[in-house]
Amino acid sequence: MRSRLIRPDLGLLLALALVAGGSSSAAMELPALPDSIGDAMAQASPQEMADYRRRLKEYEEAQAPCTTYWTSISDKRRGRNAKRRGGQQITLDDYVLTHPPTCSGPKKPIDPSAPERPPRKALPMVPDLIEAAAEQFQFKPQRPSSEIDFKRAYAKVASSLGLTREQAVRVYSFETGGNGNYDMQSGYRGPGTRPISTAIGYNQLLTTNSVELMAEQGDAILKARQQKALTLSGPARKTLDDKIAVVKRMVAFAQSVPDTWAEHEKLADTPKGWALHAMVLDIDVGPHLQTHKLLTSVIFARQKGCNRPLSAAELEMMNLTGDGTGLDMVTMPQAMRERVPTANFFQRGGYERNPVASRNNTVAKLLAVTDQRMDFNSNKPGAIELAGAF
Numbered sequence: 001m002r003s004r005l006i007r008p009d010l011g012l013l014l015a016l017a018l019v020a021g022g023s024s025s026a027a028m029e030l031p032a033l034p035d036s037i038g039d040a041m042a043q044a045s046p047q048e049m050a051d052y053r054r055r056l057k058e059y060e061e062a063q064a065p066c067t068t069y070w071t072s073i074s075d076k077r078r079g080r081n082a083k084r085r086g087g088q089q090i091t092l093d094d095y096v097l098t099h100p101p102t103c104s105g106p107k108k109p110i111d112p113s114a115p116e117r118p119p120r121k122a123l124p125m126v127p128d129l130i131e132a133a134a135e136q137f138q139f140k141p142q143r144p145s146s147e148i149d150f151k152r153a154y155a156k157v158a159s160s161l162g163l164t165r166e167q168a169v170r171v172y173s174f175e176t177g178g179n180g181n182y183d184m185q186s187g188y189r190g191p192g193t194r195p196i197s198t199a200i201g202y203n204q205l206l207t208t209n210s211v212e213l214m215a216e217q218g219d220a221i222l223k224a225r226q227q228k229a230l231t232l233s234g235p236a237r238k239t240l241d242d243k244i245a246v247v248k249r250m251v252a253f254a255q256s257v258p259d260t261w262a263e264h265e266k267l268a269d270t271p272k273g274w275a276l277h278a279m280v281l282d283i284d285v286g287p288h289l290q291t292h293k294l295l296t297s298v299i300f301a302r303q304k305g306c307n308r309p310l311s312a313a314e315l316e317m318m319n320l321t322g323d324g325t326g327l328d329m330v331t332m333p334q335a336m337r338e339r340v341p342t343a344n345f346f347q348r349g350g351y352e353r354n355p356v357a358s359r360n361n362t363v364a365k366l367l368a369v370t371d372q373r374m375d376f377n378s379n380k381p382g383a384i385e386l387a388g389a390f
Contacts, residue, residue, distance in 0.1 A: 012148055016125070049113065052109055052110075058105070059106050069101055070100070070169070070347075073344060073346075080095075081324075090328075092336060095239070097339060100341075100351065109230040123196075125276075126200070129281070129286070130278055130281070132271045135386070136272045136275040138246075138271075139243070141279060142283050143183075148385060149184065151182075151386050153283055153284075154286075154386075156287070158291045162298070163294055163295060165390040168386070169312075169383055170312030171315060171374075172202045172382075173377035175202065175373050175375055176202060177380070179382035181287065182202065184200065186198075186204060198268075200280050203294060208265045211268045211291060212264045212279040213292050217289075218250070219251065222248060229244065230240055254267065254346075255362065293319065299316070300323040300327065301330070304331075310330060313374065318330065329347065329363050336363075338364045342357045342362060343361070
C-alpha cells in the first residue's frame, strides 16, 4: 500500500495560470472563464471585495504562527523522506520538537467572488454497496449466517497468513470498540443515523482500501479461492467458481489504473468501486481483505528492515496512518518516542480534528493510550468471541 497521512483528508488546490508580459493577441487566446465563475465574480462588488481582502489579512495575521509551524512540519517530513531514500539515519533534529501553537482570531472569510461549492455526495451505505455489486457485476456477496461464522473464517485466514491472535484481536478491539460486527460501518448506529465514513468491518476498510487491496492482493486472494474450489464439488463448487469469475473481473478493474492511492481513490468513488467494497461482506473474500489490510503493513515493515514482531498498538499505528508514516513511529527508539510530538505525523486539519492525538501529544503517549484502549476493549464480548475463534 502507498504511504499516506492519517485517514487521508481531501485538499483542494486551485491554480490560475496568468500570461505575463505576453502580447495582446496571446492574452486574447486565453480561455474564457466558465459562465458560473464569471457570474459569481460579477456579483461581487468592489466594496465587497475590499472588505473581504481586509478580513482575509486579519485572518492570515492571526494564523501566522500556526501557518509557520505547520509549514515546518511539512518541511521536516520531506527532509526525513529524503534521508530515508538515501539510507541516512533519522535523528531528533529531523522532527519538530515543539507542540503546535494555539491560533485564535477571526474565522477565515468567504471569498464573495468564488463560485458556490456543489453539495457533498452522500456516503454509500451497506445496502448501496450490495446494490452496486448486483448492478455492476451481477453478484450478491455471500453473507455469513452468523457473526461467529465470519469470525471463524477471519481467524482461519489470519492465522494461515501469519497474523497472531493478539494482533488481530487487539486491533479489532481498537477499531470496533470490542463489539463490532463484520458489516459495522463507521458512525452508523441504526435507522435515522448516517455513517461518517465508508470504513467497514473488523479493521475498518475504506472503499479505497478495498480497491487497493484488490489491485495489489487480488491475485493472492484468487489463488486461495481457487485452491479451496479444488476441495469442493456439486453446487458448492459452482457457487465458488462463479464467485472467482466475479473476483477476476473486479481485480482487472482495480488494476486498470496506476498503483497509487490517488488513482484507487478515484475508482473507489464510482459504482464499480462501491461494488468492490461490497466484497468486504462476503464470507469467502471479506476475511482475506480484512487480513491483508494488516498483513501488508507487516510485510512493508519487514521490507524496510523492521524484522521484529510488531505489537498490536504499533500495527494499529500503521493501519491508521498508512505504512510509511506508521513505520516512522514504530521504528523510533523509546527515548525519541518520549520527545517527538505526534503533530509530526499529521496535517493540520487532521490533527486539530483528532483529540486523541492532540491530548496524547507525543509518540510514546499515543502508543500508550492505544494500548490502554485495546486492554479495555479486549474484555468485551465481541473481542472475547474473536479470540475464541483462533
